[in-house]
Amino acid sequence: MNMRACLEMIQRPLALILMLVLTSCANVGGSGVDLNSLFSALKNVKQAVKPADQQEEEQIGYATAATLLGAAKPINDPAVQEYVNKVGLWVALQSDRPNLPWHFAVVDSNDIDAFAVPGGYVFITRGLLLHMRSEAELAGALGHEISHVVLKQQLKALQQAAQLNLLGAAAQFELQQHGQNTQLFNNVANATRNLYSKGLDKQDEFEADRMGVVLAARAGYDPYGLLAVLQTLETVDPKSNGMQLLLATHPAPAARVALLSAEMQAGHMDRYGRQVEGTRRYQQMIKTLVSTSTRR
């Protein structure tokens, strides 16, 4: 067993014991223990290792999902929602994390974007769905988001931003005591507002593109769907409102097209170019969105 694994084994009970000791110290008041240095020592121990197990990731993901859904609520169209969930889960089942509780949702915005949330949540705007032509394109876009979750990129960024390593232990403690934890929720909500309005490192986006097309190909789709979506986005005026958030949080579509096409060529992805496109099923399923987007 390596050092890191050892630390991970001892850190959780250690954190709880420290919390209990600190709480009792605080109760008796001024017992000579330097609380600040103990806290910072504990923080350093926790930051040195990444504790987030799946339960913690799901708690963080729930708070993140709730925050994003506060900015754009899910559309009330069960047929479309269930359709996107089936495509998404089929693609996610081909990933290295098939057993996460995957939840997909179409959110009520005509702007173009999609979001990956720790724990298995993926959100896509109505606007992006209406800029796609086929199920292979949808599978590619969802594959990109699923890859972010698989690679835990948002999770790591959120943990770092909110120092959730420490909060994770506190959250466990509080959950045991009260069955809920608003402190964790509020801290994640704050970190979410920051991360999802600024975006990940652009290398994370390129990596998710690279993995996303592979997941779509593994699912039996034509893997060039994502490239086609990015090429469509290249033609949308970058100054338009509909692209503001996407461009603030992602590399320019042209840069993504250039890099992804080179990588797909090097990886001989053209072998899968004749896989399923799913144009008819996609257009049949999505057409109810057109009428909802013309209201108001």
Next chain:
Amino acid sequence: MKRWGLIFLVLMVALGVHAATQSTAQTIIATSLNSAPYSDAGTVASLPVSTNVNIIARQGAWYHVRLDSGQDGWLLMTSIRMNSTSSGSSGSSWGFGWLSSLFESGRSGATGVTATTGVRGLNTGDIANAKPNPQAANEITAWSATPQQAHQFAQQLDLKPEQVAYLQQVKGAQP
């Protein structure tokens, strides 16, 4: 028949509705127009940079295109760039005919969504000021699929799992 088509197109443009089935692009490199969507297929024509093409369809990495001369053939998707429009809508209207035809007249943009962009917008400020909605986070789970449902759904389109290796980062291609 052709003339009526032209008149219809002019009317559509006048109404702010872009032609749904026509999409133009330009070659961004000198390239050969192939007779089929394969790199070893025969060459139909040699195209210089900035040749105008009309997109008909896509198959994998290839676009089926028609030249202004009427000649058609296949181009690698990365050898062209779609022409964009200045209105903020998507200029890449090929393949969106199904959507545009469903729209009420007078809407602009290839997909018709542009006119409503900003109505229910989602910008960085909306995210930065988001008020959490835990109820929505609970409600969306009602739409989730089971692995069994996903498998049945995949079978309907004959989607078969494939063994595909992850792609490597291409050195020197970083923008």
